[in-house]
Amino acid sequence: MQKPKAIVVGGGLSGLAAAMALAENDFSVTVLESRPRLGGRASSFVDRETNTSIDNCQHVNMGCCTNFQHFCETAGIADAFHNEKELYFIDRNGNVNRFAASAWPAPLHLLAAFHRLGYVSAQEKRAFASAIRKLARLDRAPSPRQSFAEWLSENKQSSNAIDRLWNVVLVSALSETLDRVDVMHARKVFVDAFLANRTGWIVQIPTAPLDELYGQRLRQWLDSNHVELRLQSGAKSIHEQDGVAKTIELRNGEFLSAEHFVIAVPHFLVPDLLPQRLADDPQLSGISDLQTAPIASVHLWFDRQVTSLRHAVLIDRLSQWMFNRTELQSETQHRPASDELDGSEQATFYYQIVISAARNVEGLSQNDVIEQVVKELGEIWPEAKQARLLHSRLVTEHRAVFSPVPGVDALRPLQQTPIRNLQIAGDWTKTGWPGTMEGAVRSGYLAVENILAHCGRPQQLVRPDLPVSVLSKILLRL
Ligand SMILES: Cc1cc2nc3c(=O)[nH]c(=O)nc-3n(C[C@H](O)[C@H](O)[C@H](O)COP(=O)(O)OP(=O)(O)OC[C@H]3O[C@@H](n4cnc5c(N)ncnc54)[C@H](O)[C@@H]3O)c2cc1C
CATH class of the missing domain: 3.50.50.60 (FAD/NAD(P)-binding domain)
Structure with missing residues (x-):
């Protein structure tokens, strides 16, 4: 037939x-x-200068992305992702805050890591925890026109907590500023990634272009x-x-x-x-x-290693995420050591820096953005100050994703x-x-x-979400 x-x-x-x-x-x-x-x-x-294939922007997914994972498994590409089970949050002073799950079930698995974060006060953490509980228990938006920024101020979040906790998660996940985010979209990010299941938050980064x-x-x-x-x-x-x-x-x-x-x-x-x-x-x-939001990525090639971390989440900076592409790709590619090079080749160390909701960058020149990002890296890692920037480029996708207004x-x-x-x-x-x-x-x-x-062959193709832990059902009514 x-x-x-x-x-x-x-x-x-x-x-x-x-x-x-x-x-x-x-x-x-x-x-x-x-x-x-x-x-x-x-x-x-x-990229003509380096003659390498570079991504328009680093793309990551999370453990809660069950359908994307199924898609990758079907296509036979699921092996090309690195699972980051420890995240590195770097504060204004360059301190590395390691963030990893404890043995507790969700939603308590990240509680200890959250309490260890050094860049928000104990009071801000308590207010955050109380707002998260309230957010998780919402079954619909309090008002369809209320922005998440408004919801946060109604729920007594300090500007410090908004900048360093809420923004850090949501601006990267939704590529929008919180005054342009729907309350239920913000809730979805926290519930799916952090509250429902122990593995939802794990960040998966491709190890190949x-x-x-x-x-x-x-x-x-x-x-x-x-x-x-x-x-x-x-x-x-x-x-x-x-x-x-x-x-x-x-x-x-x-x-x-x-x-x-x-x-x-x-x-x-x-x-x-x-x-x-x-x-x-x-x-x-x-x-x-439907409206759209821009995302920018800054691609930097240095003559030496600036950090050996595979990734970092940057707090209080223009840049939000650093991805160490050389390190990530070394899992699938052989990288010549400096003494293996024949003298005509230059060892290069490639980093990609992502700026989501990049409206503030759209009005700046390419040089200004790159200069600021390199300066920020130098403030965090002194090696970046010593390093020679061999090549750089800024890629801005003006209509990267729809705005979750x-x-x-x-x-x-x-x-x-x-x-x-x-x-x-x-x-x-x-x-x-x-x-x-x-x-x-x-x-x-x-x-x-x-x-x-x-065609008379009904079938469910969409994969289910990760199962909700018993404790999350009891504590958060998920
Ligand atoms: C800079 C940036 C960073 C991002 N980061 C992440 C991330 O970290 N994690 C994440 O999950 N998502 C991320 N996203 C979002 C993600 O890329 C998109 O959600 C996803 O790729 C959209 O896929 P799509 O098929 O819906 O649309 P598209 O990828 O836009 O695909 C549409 C396709 O249709 C083609 N096309 C258009 N018109 C025609 C025509 N007339 N005839 C034939 N073909 C046509 C286009 O060329 C294109 O290939 C990012 C997006 C951008 C831009």
Whole structure:
């Protein structure tokens, strides 16, 4: 019997997740990607100066990202992540605060580590713990228009605690400033990552460039599962007939037909692809009101090691996370020691610094940002002052993720469009998750769940969340 044909538009993680789930369920799948590479917003490019593949930005996930993990296991790339079971928070004075779980079950597993943090007072810690309990017990936002910054001030959090505790977690997780964060989005981060299960908070960092994961290794999976991949093939519009999506028109004028279509592109590109009559459909009208937030990454190549830590969370700085790419990649690549080099080669030590919610950086020159970041590193690690900066670059993704502003979920559409055989996917669709790789993968799985249901083969593809510990159920009513 001939396999049903499905076309997926977009080779980002949502489109790839959809394509893989379709292929596993016996569909004949074509992926159309307008760029010459896969991965979408989670991809790499070649830095000409160093002739190496570098990520547009460091991408990390956490233990609570169950669907992203399933996606990586299916694609055979789950081995390419380092599990950070100890986090290093570095305060203004350069003190390293080690943060790791004790043997207690959630939600008490991180309590001792939290109490050891040296850069907030005992009183601030008590107020934080009380607010966390209250936040966890919320079953809906107190007011749909209230921002999380307002909720925090209502709940008596000092500006020090906001800067050094709440901001540190949420700005990185949601890529937004707290005055632009929905209360329930903030709650989700704390519940899923820190309160429900002992492993939710573990940070997983790729040990290879994203292009190697999605552009090469995942591509092998697509090839061996007979997914047709068409790079540099931009889609122009979907055409319907009698209320059914029939064909897709490519930018080169070609038309392709299929029984099912999944549009997995960023939200601001969706309206142009959809049939005109959907443009004003109330179910999709919120798309044009979604806002976006920028993320910047500073890439630095030094002539010597600045720190041997694989990562660091930087408190009270412009920079929020430092990733030691040389150290992380040394797990998969051989790095020549200085005495192995032939004299013409220079040993380089590559660090990536991430600045989320980077609106304050957008107005600055590349040199100013790099100078400030290098200065901050020098204040923390004296080696950075001695080191010679061989090469640097700033990459700013202006529309990195959708902004989780108060009430945002009312604007996010379901994957099922009013046209039965047309799905939309993307981190910005209704997934219950913020703009993350987990959200992207979930949206792809949800789109395929709809397709399978239409084919009379209903199946749950979305993986369950981590189980909630008994103690979290009792103490926090999770
Ligand atoms: C700088 C930055 C840092 C981030 N850090 C993290 C992180 O640490 N952890 C995390 O979980 N998430 C992070 N994210 C978010 C994460 O990258 C996204 O949530 C996820 O990659 C979105 O995947 P997607 O498939 O929904 O969309 P996209 O990745 O945007 O994929 C859409 C694809 O569609 C293609 N396309 C567009 N139009 C067409 C067309 N007409 N025809 C064919 N193809 C088309 C695009 O080229 C693209 O490949 C970060 C994002 C950025 C930008």
